[in-house]
Structure formats: C-alpha cells, structure tokens
Amino acid sequence: xxxxxxxxxxxxxxTMTRRSFLxxxxxxxxxxxxxxxxxxEIAKADxxxxxxxxxxxxxxxxxPFGIMIHHFPPVPFIAPGPINEPSEITDFNGLVGVCRxxxxxxxxxxxxxxxxxxxxxxxxxxMSGLYVGEDGLSHHGTFAFV
Amino acid sequence: MDxxxxxxxxxxxxxxxxxxxxxxxxxxxxxxxxALEVDLAGGTATLALDDLDEEDYHNLLNxxxxxxxxxxxxxxxxxxxxxxxxxxxxxxxxxxxGRYQISAVQIEWSAKAPxxxxxxxxxxxxxxxxxxxxxxxxxxxFAD
Numbered sequence: 459x460x461x462x463x464x465x466x467x468x469x470x471x472x473t474m475t476r477r478s479f480l481x482x483x484x485x486x487x488x489x490x491x492x493x494x495x496x497x498x499e500i501a502k503a504d505x506x507x508x509x510x511x512x513x514x515x516x517x518x519x520x521x522p523f524g525i526m527i528h529h530f531p532p533v534p535f536i537a538p539g540p541i542n543e544p545s546e547i548t549d550f551n552g553l554v555g556v557c558r559x560x561x562x563x564x565x566x567x568x569x570x571x572x573x574x575x576x577x578x579x580x581x582x583x584x585m586s587g588l589y590v591g592e593d594g595l596s597h598h599g600t601f602a603f604v
Numbered sequence: 605m606d607x608x609x610x611x612x613x614x615x616x617x618x619x620x621x622x623x624x625x626x627x628x629x630x631x632x633x634x635x636x637x638x639a640l641e642v643d644l645a646g647g648t649a650t651l652a653l654d655d656l657d658e659e660d661y662h663n664l665l666n667x668x669x670x671x672x673x674x675x676x677x678x679x680x681x682x683x684x685x686x687x688x689x690x691x692x693x694x695x696x697x698x699x700x701x702g703r704y705q706i707s708a709v710q711i712e713w714s715a716k717a718p719x720x721x722x723x724x725x726x727x728x729x730x731x732x733x734x735x736x737x738x739x740x741x742x743x744x745x746f747a748d
Contacts, residue, residue, distance in 0.1 A: 509634040514627055518698050525668045529630040532734040543698045544736050546632045549743030553642050555649050555684050557709040557735035560612050563724035576607040580711055584640055584651050600637040604621050
C-alpha cells in the first residue's frame with residue numbers, strides 16, 4: 459500500500475491557509491521584528507507568530523501494526539537510550555518536550571446529555587526553534603505534537 | 605489524545621490528532637509561539653492551546669491508515685516539571701544530541717467532536733508515565 463499520501467488535505471488546508479499568504483521568507487529571515495514597517499495592513503492582522511512553512515519528519519521511527527511512522531514514543535526505550543528521540547522534526551535545533559500521561563475524565567453525548575467516564579492516554583509534546591522547512595530554507599517556529 | 609471506554613489500551617473510541625503530513629510529518633502542527641513557555645534553568649515548561657483544530661480518527665489503527673475522521677478540536681494546558689538532574693545525551697544511532705531532564709507532566713484538557721464533548725479530571729489527577737524536556741540538535745545540526 460502506498461502510504462505517502464497520508465494526512466487529510468482539508469485539515470492541513472484550513473490550518474495553513476489562514477497564514478500561508480505571508481510566505482516563508484518573512485519569518486525565515488528574522489524580518490518578523492520589523493514586519494510592521496513593510497507588511498500591508500491585512501498581513502499585519504494575521505501576523506501572529508505561527509510558522510508558515512512546515513518542518514520535515516525525523517528519518518527514523520517505529521512500525522505499529524507494521525506501518526512505518528516517523529515518531530518514537532516516549533516508552534519503551536529503544537537502544538541506545540536512555541531516552542528516545544523526543545522531536546518529531548529533523549534538521550532542528552531548539553527546545554523540545556514530550557510526554558506520556560494517563561488519566562480519566564467525563565464525556566458527554568451532546569445529543570442526549572448522557573455522560574460516560576473514559577480513561578485517556580496523552581502523548582503530547584513541543585518543538586520550538588530553528589528548523590529546515592519543506593522548502594529547504596531555515597525558519598524559526600513552534601510546533602505542537604498532538 | 606486518546607479516549608478509552610475501558611482501561612488505557614482497551615476500547616478506544618476517540619483519537620484526536622492533526623493527521624500525518626504527506627511528507628511523513630507525524631501528528632505535528634504549527635502553533636503560536638505564545639502558547640509555549642520554557643524555563644530550562646528552572647526545569648519547567650508549559651504548553652497551553654485553546655480550540656486547536658484536530659481530526660477524530662476514533663482509534664489508532666484508523667489514524668495510521670488515514671481512515672475516516674471527524675473534524676474536532678482540543679484545548680489543553682500541560683505543565684512539565686523536571687524531577688531529575690539535567691543529563692547530556694548523544695544518540696549516534698538516531699542522530700540527536702542534547703541536554704534533557706526527565707520530568708513529570710500534569711495536564712488538564714478537553715475535546716469537542718460532533719455530538720461529543722470531553723473534559724478531563726483536574727490536572728492534579730494526571731498519572732505521569734514518561735516525560736522529558738530539554739534542548740537538542742538533530743539532522744544537519746547534529747554535528748554542530
């Protein structure tokens with residue numbers, strides 16, 4: 459099976475289009491600090507410190523269900539350890555955090571009002587700093603792993 | 605962010621994530637830098653996001669196969685607090701190096717999907733399994 463086209467286009471479209479018209483160069487070059495001097499009004503309104511160029515995935519990963527994913531879960535440890543690669547993105551130099559936590563909470567069927575208890579597992583994280591984007595250029599950005 | 609009707613790993617009914625990018629970028633999405641506060645010297649970090657666009661794939665296998673999903677959103681505030689001294693790690697097998705601290709995380713979160721809402725119990729009830737914060741380099745920056 460060809461797994462090179464994963465990812466719902468509509469998700470990425472609605473995530474990126476609100477900001478992508480700014481282009482990558484402004485953020486990449488550090489022009490953000492002087493953006494007000496040259497950006498048109500419509501652009502300034504949307505200039506909210508969100509990366510406009512996506513990073514690239516780490517080359518390695520694991521194969522749950524035999525499916526290669528470019529991700530290492532926080533556990534179990536994979537040699538040599540003592541931690542697994544916490545970043546999802548490659549060509550990266552910056553701050554990183556990752557976690558696996560569990561807990562519980564309450565779900566509500568908003569159609570009926572019925573409430574149900576659930577357990578949860580959350581593997582979340584962040585990466586913030588310098589990275590090489592899909593365009594091959596250097597950028598600064600902050601990303602959530604969800 | 606996964607929900608189960610039974611114990612964790614049993615009876616998964618919701619799987620909130622942004623999907624896998626065509627490049628292979630895994631469940632990673634850009635957020636405002638204002639969402640993140642990090643104080644490595646103090647061993648803390650906070651990531652707080654409100655109404656973040658996600659997909660609900662309902663279970664892990666369906667998510668990995670990019671099967672049918674529903675538009676959803678999540679909100680969360682999660683706090684890392686270091687529980688061990690900083691350690692330098694260089695992994696030449698996987699190509700990353702950095703200085704990290706094993707941490708504990710507490711999270712309070714909620715989710716919305718069609719006809720469904722979820723609210724976690726208070727952050728203080730979180731069970732930490734494994735968490736890390738730090739600064740690292742990988743890829744072309746590995747050898748810097």
